[in-house]
Amino acid sequence: MKIALAQIDTTVGDLRGNSEKILSALDEACRRGASLAVFPEQTLGGYPALDLWEEPGFAAANEKALAALAKKVRGTAALVGFVSRWKGKVGKPVRNSAALLHNGKVVAIRHKTLLPTYDVFDEARYFEPASENKPISWGGLKLGVTICEDAWAKDPSTSRRLYDIDPVAAQAKAGADLLLNLSASPFLRGKTEVRKKLLAEHAKRLKKPLFYCNAVGGNDEIVFDGGSLAYDAQGKLRARAAFAAEDLLGIDTKTWEGATVAPEPSAVGQVGEILTLGIKDFAGKCGLQTAFLGLSGGIDSAVAAALAVRALGPHRVVGVTMPSSYSSQGSLDDAQALAKNLGIELRTAPIAGVYDALVATLGDKWGKGTPDLAEQNLQARARGVILMGLANKAHRGFVLTTGNKSELAVGYCTLYGDMCGALAPLADAPKRLVYELAGWLNSDRQIIPSNSIAKAPSAELKPDQKDQDDLPPYDQVDDALEAWVQSRLEPGRVARAVGDRAVAETLLDRMDWSEFKRRQAPPSIKISSKAFGVGRRMPIAKAGWRVRAGL
């Protein structure tokens, strides 16, 4: 038998468009001679549809779209994900389901058993779990169908087990000949390796071939990286679909004909491709046309602009320099060099006039005494308003912020200033990773000017300012960020990672204190195990909690 892995990019809520995509992929699978095409989790309605899952009529519309789709499925069967109504009297009203469609009919329906409820996942909020799932008998075979988290009962990346049942093993025990998993597994750094280890282990331990179809594409903060996988009954990797792109593999389960292993980018290349796809899909799925970015001449804005150009093309990206009296000629030169390298339009809007008008309007306490953070915020906000103004006058224009995760972690950024934007592509990339991305972007030819990479980072909000005057070195910021936010180590271990107790304390305080800024930050693109955003839910009114808890 030939199985197709149909790795498609769906849009949340777009039942009609997603159905059309499924049918196109089925046509292609049929041309390749596949008997069965496996699609990603929640193929019909997209993942994550979040509160749409409990919206009146959404599950019923899913079932209706499924029935309509089934009528068009002929020779090649389709295993697609959708949301179904749970008819039981107690519990959540819907389930996360998969249906086998063939010859105009819905042949069988199965449901997800393990509902991830951590980080960006809220499935216990929405879904009633399956109580039991048996293999689907079809075409002389028993298909062991599971959905995403069902395969993660023993997550090799965590020491703790969340679940005491293993739905994939249960399928094998119930006699499944093939293991099929429909997934919507988001990218995060290192995830491709964890996934391979996990799935190889299932196939090897259970002695069954395993076909894993992952979603691909960005939905708000989450990007699915594709890389669908096939393993033989010895746990050997036989096929892998493209990374961060739509793909369709047709694989003979006996001879492994058609089983190709797509190349995987380097670690930093994966991040670059994911951010590119995240920007592209956010713009595409929101109907946005032209991205505006403030170009400071620094590395963050340069990398953000280069990723935007990869995602949208140079004609849909506009750079804007907004110099003040604190801006150096070097910064302007660097911004101009970048715009030239990228082939994008560059506009210039000096902020002096707006800044002076603001100070004149603000009255007594302004422009006298020693300037403080309020003066710096004012400059950042003048730039934010200018950028938004340019975007608002353009046809479907939008702003991309350029700040990185290290700044956002310690609150080295201005609400309604440099935090203005529809999407924050680098907000999950620590400063060190931004440098790595610059190297990756420059690997073919110089795009990011070498001066933007070499010079000391500066916000240029006061005379001769360097970030390092206001912050510990970024290496320490990043060490603290990774230890505290991502690895969730205790404060003592954060201090050891940073190498300096006092510096660590300052950084921990800043990270806690700046929660109010992050609550109003634009959506970022998740690339780490713990991004700021929907997957991290911290109270604002909790200042001093560590000290007052004795930590």
Next chain:
Amino acid sequence: MKIALAQIDTTVGDLRGNSEKILSALDEACRRGASLAVFPEQTLGGYPALDLWEEPGFAAANEKALAALAKKVRGTAALVGFVSRWKGKVGKPVRNSAALLHNGKVVAIRHKTLLPTYDVFDEARYFEPASENKPISWGGLKLGVTICEDAWAKDPSTSRRLYDIDPVAAQAKAGADLLLNLSASPFLRGKTEVRKKLLAEHAKRLKKPLFYCNAVGGNDEIVFDGGSLAYDAQGKLRARAAFAAEDLLGIDTKTWEGATVAPEPSAVGQVGEILTLGIKDFAGKCGLQTAFLGLSGGIDSAVAAALAVRALGPHRVVGVTMPSSYSSQGSLDDAQALAKNLGIELRTAPIAGVYDALVATLGDKWGKGTPDLAEQNLQARARGVILMGLANKAHRGFVLTTGNKSELAVGYCTLYGDMCGALAPLADAPKRLVYELAGWLNSDRQIIPSNSIAKAPSAELKPDQKDQDDLPPYDQVDDALEAWVQSRLEPGRVARAVGDRAVAETLLDRMDWSEFKRRQAPPSIKISSKAFGVGRRMPIAKAGWRVRAGL
């Protein structure tokens, strides 16, 4: 026996301060001759601590604080909530727990069984549920201890049952003499009635007296309204603690001596008190001093300012008028009258200079052609930057936004403009409710100028603009909002509620489309069953989903 209901206002994460509060309340309970004091859910660490619950060391610090607290508990026993580590090999690492402390020791510990995972609640994200809970034998009695949601197995406000076990009934069945419930149940309109119905029904059906201690106070978007309750074994209400204020009742379980029933404000009065407490606690728990509000002369900013004065006092509130050439003299007069009525400082900062400088900086496309939304946004953003500038120069200054829920629902508000602020006190109040609040605020004496109430709402962002030129009448907006967002009716029923299919379609589209604005909105104060904010999780990139789903 005498039982105290110790309705205290705790701060998230403040183990030290909350422990001190518990001890003060215990002293008072002791003075009243109580044998046992019942505290709210998660007394020690506050509710909701969200991801702090899974933060390294937080549960251990809770246990340590509990042990330290126990050592100080003498004659009057304390039943307090805390988070405990779950030692099992599988599942979530912590549990939502209650401990009985007496004579220097932890006498018994019990855990929460039902974990709410809907709306603002994410307990399945954090907690391992109790597998079984027996009554606590103490002082010759069997205490049937449950925690918050444990009492909501049969929620009278919903038609669907979420749970198939009833932990309160289980306690009674296991021989409990008294039913005790530790709660952190947030306010929402109508909730006090639902709670009374629910608890009376438990007591009556199980023929046991019931003592319910609710939390009080604001934590970010959520405000607990207190109103702790005691019922006798016939289900008769015997005592109720204060609404939206700390309180301590000492109640004799036999004679009902000390059982007083605090008055409950009117429906609109409840909302007013909750918003006041929400502002007060947000400022207090974040260490904020002076609130700045833009005063347009309209009803929203007048009501927001009046609530801020109730919360903080007139010396901690500053009003700012920011007139443009579109502002009427009437608007300025109304703002001045309001400031006078409230006894607050009023500053004036006309925006013409800033606006002109922005237009001059923005270049070609500005100031020519027909003004569009971009020009209106620019005015709102000039005001936002000015307000933030004033707050940033003040000692611990902060901005309160003044927009209402109806505007936020349809996106009739400007990101980084009138949406700038640390807290949005009216963002869960539909326009109609804002009028009701104005009436309530004026019940003793005229605070909100009658002209602000009587005149047609206007954003004053273009000549002779009225909100009703850009929007359907607010009654229709509010009907759509309540039908779609709160009652979650299907589009056809929304149209019937609005009374006009075309208007309803426009409103539904606007409500969906403006999700990107709400994602970056400041925290609001929840007063409805479905507030925008943490309890409503909608994808951004889903435009057109209704139509494409055939709804």
